[in-house]
Amino acid sequence: MTRSHALRAAAALLALTLGLAACAPAQGSAAGSSDGSSDGAGVVGVALPTTADALWSRGGDALRRELVVRGYRVDLQFAASDPRTQAAQVQNMLTKSADAVVVAPWASEELAPALAVAADDGVPVVAFGPSPTDAADLGRAQAEALLADLADAPSAAEPSPEATPTTTASEPTPSGDASPDAVPGTDGVPGAAAVRLAVLAAGVSDEGERSRYEAALATLQSALDAGRLEIVSGATLEAAEVGADTAESRASAAEERLRDLRAGAADEAPTAVLALGDAVTRGVVTALTTTAPTTEAETASPTPTPATTAAAVAPAPLVVGSGADPVTVRALRDGAIDATTFVDPRALVPATADLVEALLAGDDTASDETPDVSPSILRADDVEELVASGWISTDEL
Numbered sequence: 001m002t003r004s005h006a007l008r009a010a011a012a013l014l015a016l017t018l019g020l021a022a023c024a025p026a027q028g029s030a031a032g033s034s035d036g037s038s039d040g041a042g043v044v045g046v047a048l049p050t051t052a053d054a055l056w057s058r059g060g061d062a063l064r065r066e067l068v069v070r071g072y073r074v075d076l077q078f079a080a081s082d083p084r085t086q087a088a089q090v091q092n093m094l095t096k097s098a099d100a101v102v103v104a105p106w107a108s109e110e111l112a113p114a115l116a117v118a119a120d121d122g123v124p125v126v127a128f129g130p131s132p133t134d135a136a137d138l139g140r141a142q143a144e145a146l147l148a149d150l151a152d153a154p155s156a157a158e159p160s161p162e163a164t165p166t167t168t169a170s171e172p173t174p175s176g177d178a179s180p181d182a183v184p185g186t187d188g189v190p191g192a193a194a195v196r197l198a199v200l201a202a203g204v205s206d207e208g209e210r211s212r213y214e215a216a217l218a219t220l221q222s223a224l225d226a227g228r229l230e231i232v233s234g235a236t237l238e239a240a241e242v243g244a245d246t247a248e249s250r251a252s253a254a255e256e257r258l259r260d261l262r263a264g265a266a267d268e269a270p271t272a273v274l275a276l277g278d279a280v281t282r283g284v285v286t287a288l289t290t291t292a293p294t295t296e297a298e299t300a301s302p303t304p305t306p307a308t309t310a311a312a313v314a315p316a317p318l319v320v321g322s323g324a325d326p327v328t329v330r331a332l333r334d335g336a337i338d339a340t341t342f343v344d345p346r347a348l349v350p351a352t353a354d355l356v357e358a359l360l361a362g363d364d365t366a367s368d369e370t371p372d373v374s375p376s377i378l379r380a381d382d383v384e385e386l387v388a389s390g391w392i393s394t395d396e397l
Contacts, residue, residue, distance in 0.1 A: 041071035045093030047103040059345025081246040083107035090114040104129040124359035139212035141375040143219035145339040153195040154315035198270035199234030202277035247279035254283025269314035278323030285331040326396040
């Protein structure tokens, strides 16, 4: 491994980090393990964002196993979604003389000093995880799944089975409009209304997250132009952002956002949700499958508030999310969400291990391109295939 190649590897990694966070790593505790005997092959440090998100925890386990089989000792560390913790972990790996470092960055700015040290010392640095291009592909796949299922989106006129309508009299029909006109693009059905879409995203600071959002909206544009869709929340990435710095807090923020959106009038609540990000998806699932926490004021009052009654009437929206964490897969199986998109990190393992091996062998011409792994659109019928592949166990379901 030459110093020039190390510098190029570090520079390429810095470029990749701008998009890696779009896959929504989740909160977890900082943790690590050392495995393997080295057998003279060397020591590889692996720095991943968190144990709490299946993308990284299961991808990291698969990478560790592959590297151990190839004779390396592996120092696998998880950073609790904290960029400073991850930077310190990478620096510690270099201090302990790791021969190579594999990293899925949480924030490129924090990692820059450690990557500069690696370049100066001639230590190869390899990126692990989906690329910015993959993030855009995920956004397109989610939008395509939503478009395919628009006909399944509920109507505001369909109350949930346990709900009690709150209206006692019908409002008069505007003069000359005994039957409302069909909305363009809804197949000419009298009274048909555009699907009301809420878009929720992780954060505006991630270039990959922006790529995912823009790709999704570009894919939806024809349906928006035709009047089949109406964005009622999240028309810009800034408006779609749920906020929060960690994936755990992003999930909580997404849960609160969706509860708020459904707490208004039933005919204004979203009838479809596009959840851009694994943590965001988990928050959406929680909002749809659990009862909202009760505040002290609500407990003291025996009379439901108007928001509570309206939320009960609003039908559950059609949801397209991302990721294949156990909570998401269970929701998919049970019909709480319609579809999710999934990029299996295990598909990236062989090429990542090959690159580590080549660079440590001094191959300065080794390609550092990320393999092209297309996202899959998963529906309820695909859960058994996930189990068969070993991604998730029946016990987790």
